[in-house]
Amino acid sequence: MKIFEFLEKKAVAKLKKEIKAASGNEVFFRGIPNEEGIVTDIEVIARGNEYSVAAVLNRMKKNEIIIHNHPSGLLVPSDNDVQISSVYGELGGGSYIVNNEVNDIYVLVSLKKHIKIDIDKYFGDLGIIRKKYPDFEIRDEQYKMSKDIEKSLNENKKALIEAGTGTGKTLAYLIPTLEYALENNLKAIISTNTINLQEQLINKDIPLVKELIGQDFKYTLVKGRGNYLCKRKLQNAIMEESDDSEDKEILLNLQKWNETTKYGDRNELRYGISFEIWEKVNCELDLCTNVKCPYFSSCYFFNARKEIGKSDLLVLNHHMFFADLSIRSEIGFNTDYSILPNYDILIFDEAHNIEDTARSYFTSEVSKYSFGKLMGNIYNKRVRNYNKSGIFVRALIYLKDNLSEEEYEIIDKVKEEEIIENLNKYYDKIIEIFDRFLLGFSKDSEQMEIKKRFDKDYIKSSSLWKEIMKLRKESVHLYSIMIKGLTKLTNEIDKFRLEDENGIIFDFKKYIERVKVFMKDLLYILDSDQEDHVYWTNINLRKGSIRIYATPFEVADDLEHNLFNKMDRILFTSATLAVEQKFDYYKKNIGLEKKGIIEEIIDSPFDYEKQMKVYIPDDTKDPNSLEFFSDVYDFIKKLVINTKGRCFLLFTSYSSLNFIYNKIRGELEKMGYTLLKQGELPRHEMIELFKIRDKAILFGTDSFWEGIDVQGDSLKSVVIVKLPFKSPEDPVTEAIIEYMRKNNQNPFMNYQIPQAVIKFKQGVGRLIRSKTDTGIVTILDNRVIKKAYGEKFLKSLPKTSIIRGNREYILKEEKRVKSEALSQKDSDVHKD
Incomplete structure (x- = not known):
């Protein structure tokens, strides 16, 4: 065989040098191929012939080549060689043996050649999307994002894409991902932060793409083990309870359900059940007897896992993903003993949350x-x-x-x-x-x-x-x-x-x-x-x-070592990843500072100039003063009356939320307003009530700054009471600030501001969710115009009108804009 068909000259030279340095003894290398599959660079991963399959595989990325030398010059593979190449081959990797002179080569497993894709056939006036769905609106931004992901998959590169609201990002990543995965027989994972997005993917977006692609494939929503009934635990729990207890009756009802349910999923229950009762009967990893269990053949959890193994596409949340990664970090990335099956393509949607989620999994x-x-x-x-x-x-x-x-x-x-x-x-x-x-x-x-x-x-x-x-x-x-x-x-x-x-x-x-x-x-x-x-x-x-x-303090090193160094086909996407049109902050915090990443910021297709106005009063008190909330209370009341409710009030703490809520509640309820305060109802119930009630006002903090989608006339105003800086008194924030100072970094500029800007963008993004939405954002925190760093927040806003002035002027201006909008609406009705 001609060795230069498989290895570039500089890679051959490196191999020779390292083998010589090892005195001709056995050395294992990681071969890094180019797009044509030829090894262009190498890295030593193990020396000597005392090694394990797991140890070698744990140093490899996907789609690379294990190379090692046989000092004897006989290139016949040993049993260990066959075992390693077989396991890595199943993951798509290659395996070569060379002699010490690196002028002869034995190919145990050829590197799998991936079929490249071209998604242009789906887009354009003559594309598949328009043919199947003539009324479907194809956006230039969506096409651009889809092409970026196509490139990242074809070139085996990571992609970092901020896609503005309305881009249609789920369709933009689903089309190339599924096209590539099905063409190359690969498994893909989509990890999200919210249940809403998971439901949208499973019930709407993936079925749509299945129609477009025209190929049959299997997709599954992956749920945690604790969602499934454990038959063994149920039987034991029933035996433990006395016949006259209330819990016994509930457990017997679960027994009846067990006889009829197909999946044993808690969400199938038509009645509520307390956490304490469910915990007695749900599946738990360490309390699973596995094949020794008398119910193993009919186990709901293991039946669900079989379906997951057969699926081409898995949808799950960030928490489950990092629970799986924490196991892989202990026993090796490529393993059959983790929560999820091995995967080849990874998509982080709502990717701005992965740092915090990862940190929670590395916390004791x-x-x-x-x-x-x-x-x-x-x-x-x-x-x-x-x-x-x-x-x-x-x-x-x-x-x-x-x-x-x-x-x-x-x-x-x-x-x-x-x-x-x-x-x-x-x-x-x-x-x-x-x-x-x-x-x-x-x-x-x-x-x-x-x-x-x-x-x-x-x-x-x-x-x-x-x-x-x-x-x-x-x-x-x-x-x-x-x-x-x-x-x-x-x-x-x-x-x-x-x-x-x-x-x-x-x-x-x-x-x-x-x-x-x-x-x-x-x-x-x-x-x-x-x-x-x-x-x-x-x-x-x-x-x-x-x-x-x-x-x-940091998760960057853990993520880089346990995930980013193991595979390259990873997409990070969200509407809020960049600060001042750069990804520097995000990449540093999660460990993505290496080169070769496809980066793209795609603006929203919405016309924010027409759809949204931003008001900033310049006569409010300093937001850090004790009088701030008393000072803005009356203005907030007038703001919500101006828009007849239909307003999100976004706070940065429960104490400030409760202060305004308690002060404003009595008066507004007498006027027929519906006040919805975070914590009094489950989040999804609050949103549904907000959509159907007249004159509704939602009081929210933290989690309500993101992941909420209210379209149409139900939402006309978002009030950002204070810029969303994390409290410096929060123990983790305080420690990170100290840690950065010790390392001669500026925590305010390099940590607190970037974090707040990303959260701020999320809050503003709650208002305009479709091309027909209109409304106003009011920012009560005057630091946005009085402090030099305020410009960073203003620059993060979409291109729209920013109106500054005293509170009286702003209230008049809002009324004027509202009156013009109503006149325009009436005019449009008469034209129709």
């Missing part, structure tokens, strides 16, 4: 509530009913029923009373730690919710922390005694090799494992010695709850 957390529930599931000293007193007691009952008297005597020697005493002592000590946190950090606070860091020097040197460290030491001692007794018991149980068909002993062991994980996390957080993490507590005095966390 423990809480008083979850600990209490865990220990209660093991042994609950407050319950007299044996069946409900915990898995420890149920395990002992099971053993007594399934062992002979002589055998049970061996178990009995482990001393049941002593284990219970040790469980209780350990429980009490950990609760004491949580209570010390709660009392110590809430002292002298008037707030019901408290968020505080405990990794500061003045806390670490305080008497409070000394008490917590003393309790920590005592808890470790009690934990060691408890675990020693439980381990001795399980070791004795294992000797009998019981069938355990209902999984009682299995569950008992798994709950012990959960205690071990809890203790490991608790000590990790209390020790708080990782410099790249912030350690903090969240206390809710109203509920008496407390959580403590260890949160990383």
